[in-house]
Amino acid sequence: MGTLTLRLGGILAAAKHPASAHGVFRRFPRCGGAPIGLLFALSLAGCDEKAQSQAAVPPSPPVTVAQPVKRTVTDWDEFTGRFEAIEExxxxxxxxxxxxxxxxxxxxxxxxxxxxxxxxxxxxxxxxxxxxxxxxxxxxxxxxxxxxxxxxxxxxxxxxxxxxxxxxxxxxxxxxxxxxxxxxxxxxxxxxxxxxxxxxxxxxxxxxxxxxxxxxxxxxxxxxxxxxxxxxSLDPIYIYFDVDEVTYQRNSKLWFEGKRPSSRDTSNPVQVTLTGETKPSHEGKMDFLDNRLDISTATLRSRAIVPNKDLSILPGQFGRVRIIGSSPYEALLIPDAAIATDQSRKIVFVVKADNTVEARPVVLGPLDEGLRVIREGLKAEDHVIVDGLQRARVGAKVTPKMAQTPAGDKATAGAKP
CATH class of the missing domain: 2.40.50.100 (RNA polymerase II/Efflux pump adaptor protein, barrel-sandwich hybrid domain)
Incomplete structure (x- = not known):
């Protein structure tokens, strides 16, 4: 403002003493008794004050939030298998x-x-x-x-x-x-x-x-x-698949702890997804586990039997086999789209009580009916950003809007039949 005052003073001085003023002021014409330079300077000063007032209070970006879904889930292990006829x-x-x-x-x-x-x-x-x-x-x-x-x-x-x-x-x-x-x-x-x-x-x-x-x-x-x-023969039909040693050891431990029935003694349920499908279309049960691991691949040959009433499955086809990997437990689930990656970590953005954004590291579990199980990092009352992640900045305020439908209704791809 000091520079503006000096300029205004110079303009007024030039107006009183035209002969002693600098040449630049002598060249400005008058408009209604006031110099054009004076009017231009005043307009610039008004624009600067308006821009500064607008930049001082930026609007909070809108985001959609939802609370994690809480329900009982069961972990599933997934393997690639090939169908074979029971009788040939x-x-x-x-x-x-x-x-x-x-x-x-x-x-x-x-x-x-x-x-x-x-x-x-x-x-x-x-x-x-x-x-x-x-x-x-x-x-x-x-x-x-x-x-x-x-x-x-x-x-x-x-x-x-x-x-x-x-x-x-x-x-x-x-x-x-x-x-x-x-x-x-x-x-x-x-x-x-x-x-x-x-x-x-x-x-x-x-x-x-x-x-x-x-x-x-x-x-x-x-x-x-x-x-x-x-x-x-086509109905029923076998599907053979190989279980890796790590999964076999984990399932054996769960069996010893009484948390999961063994497929040797129990016909554990399986779900089969055919090539080109996005969710399981056939259900069956475990039928056989081999008596030794393959020394060349460290895998255990396993077999399930699947009904094939419509005769749509042929021997030789591939399929993805899901078998239970745990006993039922309570879990929190959110849509997969709400999860971001920060280098080697998986994070979600949580809106706190003061509408500021916090990045929360989480430990992920498997997908269940289209939603991702969160093993660690979230509470049931947290408000997770499920839409508008690109507008959220850690520490900045946002305008949260609660999702109109539960998070479980937003994603159905991969849902179990």
Missing amino acids: VQVRARVGGFVNSVEFKDGAIVHAGDLLYIIDPRPFEAVASQAQGQLDDARAKAELAKRELDRGLNLVQTSAVSVQVVDQRRQALQAAYAAETQAEGALKAAQLNVEFTHVLAPITGRVSRHLVTPGNLVQGADSGATLLTSIV
């Missing part, structure tokens, strides 16, 4: 011969006992007829031997025949019975071969394509059985 059969020819027909549609669902292939049965029917004749002959001979033995037993009582003759007839009867048994076995084998010419589905499942077309010669089991097709 390679259908091969059991007898050799020419294929007459294929009785199934490639890729269709077949049931146990359905007809798949017909191999020309005529050679085997002829063998079966021959075996039947041999059996009839053996039975006739056995019947004759039995009658001769009975006659000899009657005659030996009157000494009409010797005991030696009776013994010979008894031996002949035993040989006839043995021949009859052999003939029965040959007939059964021939009849089985006739049955094997009709290749039936041994299990229910989805069949692959046919690998042999009608008119081709196939080999039987005696000389390298020809592969005809394959069948895999």
